């Protein structure tokens with residue numbers, strides 16, 4: 035149920051329903067690659083994706099899963115000694131490997147003290163029943179949540195950004211994941227090339243049909259070294275880069291339109307300054323959320 039003091043159901047509401055105590059996500063980089071780069075489903079990757087992030091010098095993939103989680107725990111435990119944790123396999127495509135390898139990594143994470151669950155970020159075309167069956171077994175003792183990068187419900191957009199999967203693929207994967215009793219989160223980007231406000235609202239309507247447990251949005255960011263940055267500099271594609279006020283209006287419209295049973299985790303994301311071309315809002319995620327909540331409360 036929606037907390038009436040909040041203008042929408044947020045991620046804290048979702049976590050509070052699933053876990054007994056306050057939870058913190060700890061990001062894990064388990065050294066995965068991406069099927070949209072290595073030729074499994076495509077090459078070149080999504081046009082907005084930063085090639086440099088595939089450099090082995092970035093991230094903590096040199097550390098084991100256990101080491102990464104223990105480091106993360108140390109950081110939070112100083113301030114919140116009773117905190118419990120969820121291991122978040124976030125970087126790249128965290129189901130892209132053999133089942134044995136995947137289960138070894140997930141079980142390693144769950145063996146770390148104080149880890150009560152897993153969030154596995156992946157593409158909707160990189161999941162199968164055999165893996166879901168094993169995850170459903172794990173879910174009996176520790177919660178497993180699958181997070182799919184859907185990005186848009188418009189196939190024309192998905193083609194333009196070289197996602198190499200369709201919206202129907204997302205719909206099917208969500209249904210299959212649900213069959214195994216697992217919670218599902220979806221991720222979307224607002225302002226993708228060629229997308230109008232109507233197209234973004236169409237995506238919201240489709241989210242309402244699929245009804246994931248959680249949803250994340252973020253503004254399109256133009257990142258140095260990406261194909262998208264190149265395409266824009268050559269005028270091959272046009273993108274709508276929102277001002278903060280325009281983006282607040284868009285997000286307020288989404289909140290009004292989205293099924294209130296779906297928890298919204300976030301609306302923005304911020305790439306490192308050295309990589310970000312635009313938009314450069316200089317706002318942290320929580321600062322944007324506060325602005326949005328004020329706007330929604332004022333215009334109730």
Ligand code: SF4
Pocket residue numbers: 068069070071078079080083084126127157183
């Ligand atoms: S955005 Fe995700 S799916 Fe697309 S190329 Fe990058 S890692 Fe792969």
